[in-house]
Structures are given as structure tokens and as C-alpha cells.
Amino acid sequence: MALLSRKDVDVNYTWDLTSLASDDQDAVQRAEQLTKDAVKFNEAFEGKLDTPEVAIEGINGLKKLSEELVLISTYASLRLSSDQSEPEAQKLSAVLGNTRTNYASNVSFFEGELLEKEDSFLNEVKNKAPEYKGYIDELLRNKPYQLDPKVEKVLANFSNVFSAPYSLYNITKLLDLDFGSIEVDGEEIPVSYLAFEGGLESNPNTEIRRKAFRQFYDTLKKYENTTAGTYDIQLKQEKTESDLRGFDSVIDYLLHKQDVSRELYDRQIDTIMKDLAPHMRRYAKLLQKANGLDTMKYEDLKIPLDPSSEPEITVEESRKYIVDALSILGDDYVDMINRAYDERWIDFVSNKGKSTGAFCSSPYGDHPYILITWSSLMEEVFVLAHELGHAGHFYNANANNNIFDTRPSMYFIEAPSTMNEMLMANHLLKNSEDPKFKRWVISSIISRTYYHNFVTHLLEAAYQREVYKMVDNYETVTASDLNRLKRKVIEEFWGDDVEITEGAELTWMRQPHYYMGLYPYTYSAGLTIATQMANRVLEEGQPAVEDWLEVLREGGKRDAVGLSKMAGIDITTDKPLKDTISYIGSLVDDLEKLTEEIDG
Numbered sequence: 001m002a003l004l005s006r007k008d009v010d011v012n013y014t015w016d017l018t019s020l021a022s023d024d025q026d027a028v029q030r031a032e033q034l035t036k037d038a039v040k041f042n043e044a045f046e047g048k049l050d051t052p053e054v055a056i057e058g059i060n061g062l063k064k065l066s067e068e069l070v071l072i073s074t075y076a077s078l079r080l081s082s083d084q085s086e087p088e089a090q091k092l093s094a095v096l097g098n099t100r101t102n103y104a105s106n107v108s109f110f111e112g113e114l115l116e117k118e119d120s121f122l123n124e125v126k127n128k129a130p131e132y133k134g135y136i137d138e139l140l141r142n143k144p145y146q147l148d149p150k151v152e153k154v155l156a157n158f159s160n161v162f163s164a165p166y167s168l169y170n171i172t173k174l175l176d177l178d179f180g181s182i183e184v185d186g187e188e189i190p191v192s193y194l195a196f197e198g199g200l201e202s203n204p205n206t207e208i209r210r211k212a213f214r215q216f217y218d219t220l221k222k223y224e225n226t227t228a229g230t231y232d233i234q235l236k237q238e239k240t241e242s243d244l245r246g247f248d249s250v251i252d253y254l255l256h257k258q259d260v261s262r263e264l265y266d267r268q269i270d271t272i273m274k275d276l277a278p279h280m281r282r283y284a285k286l287l288q289k290a291n292g293l294d295t296m297k298y299e300d301l302k303i304p305l306d307p308s309s310e311p312e313i314t315v316e317e318s319r320k321y322i323v324d325a326l327s328i329l330g331d332d333y334v335d336m337i338n339r340a341y342d343e344r345w346i347d348f349v350s351n352k353g354k355s356t357g358a359f360c361s362s363p364y365g366d367h368p369y370i371l372i373t374w375s376s377l378m379e380e381v382f383v384l385a386h387e388l389g390h391a392g393h394f395y396n397a398n399a400n401n402n403i404f405d406t407r408p409s410m411y412f413i414e415a416p417s418t419m420n421e422m423l424m425a426n427h428l429l430k431n432s433e434d435p436k437f438k439r440w441v442i443s444s445i446i447s448r449t450y451y452h453n454f455v456t457h458l459l460e461a462a463y464q465r466e467v468y469k470m471v472d473n474y475e476t477v478t479a480s481d482l483n484r485l486k487r488k489v490i491e492e493f494w495g496d497d498v499e500i501t502e503g504a505e506l507t508w509m510r511q512p513h514y515y516m517g518l519y520p521y522t523y524s525a526g527l528t529i530a531t532q533m534a535n536r537v538l539e540e541g542q543p544a545v546e547d548w549l550e551v552l553r554e555g556g557k558r559d560a561v562g563l564s565k566m567a568g569i570d571i572t573t574d575k576p577l578k579d580t581i582s583y584i585g586s587l588v589d590d591l592e593k594l595t596e597e598i599d600g
């Protein structure tokens, strides 16, 4: 079926962006006004922060400017993600790009000048304006690593150059790589990133899946040196900045941004590599048996346990499932979900040029927006529950904090979203007696939720840590180093139970996260908190729910350890992680039992 153009889709299933900006013209006019206001801000405050009172006036001004920037930037970026090929949306996005650069160059002095003040000055700002405690505390946390304001400005001016490796990575990936096609039973099947990740790699037909794998990885192989060279520049930049700012290790430099200790980081990787592996190997064996495979290969790991048991579902039906599953979070939460459907916060349609995947954007001062492409698969109920988890998080955080205090550490970001996936699964299991459906639900939380967060991203994290160890020794990394490190991690995890096909080591080439710092390990960290919290809700009911809502409202006012503690989860010990891993083990037990029951 050919994709519709954006102008031909049913508008009732698109998002309504008018509360961000009434139309493109309104956004452009406000962007121009914002640039003028940023210049005025610069004239009013640069070199003039003599008293705490003036500094507070400055923070007030900065707050207003950044709130407006968020609204119109979000409008432009959502316009573009609903149709990347629309010329008007592209133009608008370029206009906002310029607005952001102008804005940054006009306001960048402000933090630098505040950081040059004595601590007593900053403490007085906090005392006189307690609402800015979070803002000032974050400045103080970064102060020891701050460079001379002139150097900071130079670095800021090079920011486009510093982001070049990521752009180059995407150019290789999205423009240069041509995967061609494969032929199965006389039928030609085109291969691309989208086709491979969107279905071919999990295709239940073994010939299609394995041929697609060969074709995909043989093509990646041709670009391994360019991609490794690009990545090496990224790594060298990070190491240079880490050295300049006075960190001993690039890992510490990247963790400082997340306000997370080395201990928490290492534990997440080490414990999962060791304790989760046996459970996942059992799961692989089950997949092998259910699909009648002689050997279990790396390219077979994403096949479904039972592709025939997935029900179909409409958008309206999805509302009922989601409201029922999440109603435990209270009336306000349910009210938000209903508003999301009724007031068109969600873009469900499928059209040419629309961004793939799903995301939630929660601009301060407005409600959240969700992008998803609805294809009527039951699995999408989990995706939507996940995105509504991000929405519910920032809906609460934004309403209860100023714009500086809303975002928590990356360590915590995936907790509220994956928590909703767990609530959805628990709800579906509780209300069904059909073993096939139950097995579908459990296998879908393992193959989606846990596999994705605890296996795929964790193996990335384990490999990434080895790469950064080389970087800390000032070594240059080449494609053969990256292949060697990646293969070692995959083999260590799967042992003899899965055959690691030639080419699997190139999997490092697929992941854009390596250009975003220590992102990969945070997925399993967030889901560890979510699993513990969902189990608390299941066991304790209301008091656990109250704690969780309190955490959502807290925004970014505490670090990951503090937020987890509010949720009754102590992540300074390894207990939550170990409990989560045994919970995953118990899900694999359930799958084994249900499979026996079904096969008789």
C-alpha cells in the first residue's frame, strides 16, 4: 500500500500544534521578536552583574526567553517530524536554527559571569530567590570544571564543528549506504535500515531473515573504516574536552553530566553481563525450539516466540486498554490520557516523510506531544503506554517546577516510561485466562521491553566502556579494534548457546547513541527502577502510587539516587538490580511453562 501524502491523512488522527504557535507565520514572527529580546538581554546584563539583585533580575529574564524559545522550537521540530520532506517545514526549521544560534551567542555570557562570582554571592542569590536554588546549585556543581569565559565562548562557537562526527555518521548511514535487495523464492525484497530493523531482522521466515542479515552486514562492512574514523574523531574530542576540564578519565567526565557515580555505572554493566546472561540463554533456547531451528544464530535472536497470537487493535480500542491499565495511577493521570486522545496531542497517522519510531516531546508551558505510526498491532499499545509515561512524567514535572528544574538525570529518564509498560503487562495478564495470549504478553515484554533495554543497549554499554578505556590511554581506535571489542562482548554474553555469525561484530555501526555520551547503560538503569516500582504498586497499591506521583512531580530537583529513594528504591545497593534480574528469570520460567502447556 502506497503511503499517503501528509495533506491527505485524516486530520482527526494528527496532532494539533496550535497551542505552540497558531501557524508558521506566528512562529516566524515570534522567532524574530525573540532574537530582538535576546539582544536587549545582552545589553542590559553583560558586564553588569554587580549585585545579587541584578543577577536575580537576569535569571528572571533568562527564564522568560528560554520558555519562549522552547515553545517555538518545539513547534518547528514537530512540524518537520510530521513530514521531513515539506519545504515549508524545512524552511521554518532553518529559521529556528538561526534563532537558536543568535540566542546562544547573546546569552552565553550569563553563566560564565555568574561562575566568576564568589560562592558567597551565589549563595546570596539562592537566599534571596529560593526558586532558583536548583539553577545555582547546578552552576556550583560545574564550577570546578569551568574554563576561562573566553575559552568557553570559543568552545561554544565551535559547537557546529564538534557535532560534525554525528552528522557524518548519519550521512554515511542514511545517504551513502545502499543495501540493494535479496531474492527469496523468486521474489525480490528490498533491504534498507528501515526494512531491516522494521521487520526483516525479526521475520519468522528463516531464509528471508538470514539472507537479509548477510546482505545488511556485508554492506555495512564496506563502510567500516569511514564509520570508525568518524567515531574516532568524536572520541578524541570528548577526551580533549575531558582533559581540558581537568577530569582524569573521559568516563568520569561523561558521568559528571549525568550526576552519576562510577560505582553505579560499573555495577549496572558488570552485574547484567554476569547474572542476566544465563536467563537470556534459556530464552534463546526456547526461541530455537519453538521455531524448529537446528542452530541458534545471532541473526535469529529477534524472532517472535509465537507470531500468530498477536491481536489487532484500533486507536479507539487502545484508549480503553491504556486507561484501564494506568487508572491505578489516579484520576489526574487518567484525565491526562483522555485529554491526549480528545485534544489531539498524539499523531497516529502514517504518511510520506514522517519520522519513524515513536517519541514524546514535552515543551515547558504546554502539554506533551506524542508521535507514533499506528499500524494496528497490539504491540503498539505498549509503545503508546511508554510514550504516555514520558508525557505523564513531564506533565507533572513541568507543572510543579520552574523551567530550570524539570529535567532529571539521564539515568532516570526511561523509568516512568518503562514503568507504564510494566503496568500494561500486569493489567493484561491479570485479565486473561488464555495461555496463548498470556504467552504473547510475556514474550512481548521480554522480547521488547527487556531485550531492548537489558540486552541490546547493555551490550552496547559494555562495549562502549571498553572503547573508552582505550581512549583514556590515548589510543586511536580503528574498525578492527571496534570489531574485536564488540565481538568479545557478544560472545561473553551468549556463550556457546548462540552462534555468533561472521559480521555480527559490525553491530557497533548501527547505533547513533555512541554520539550521545554514556547513553546506552541508562536504559537498563531506568527499567530497573521501573520494574521495582511496578512490583511495589502490584504489592502495596495506593501508598506506592502516591510515592511515584511525588517522584514525577519532583522533576530534576534531585539526582537519580535521591529520586529513587523517594520511590522507596535504594539504588546505592545492588539489590534492585539483582531483584530485577531474578524477575526476568521468573518471566522466562513462565514462558517455558506456558509453552509446555500450549504444546501439550
Ligand SMILES: [Zn+2]
Residues within 6 Å of the ligand: 386, 390, 414, 417
Ligand atoms: Zn522512552
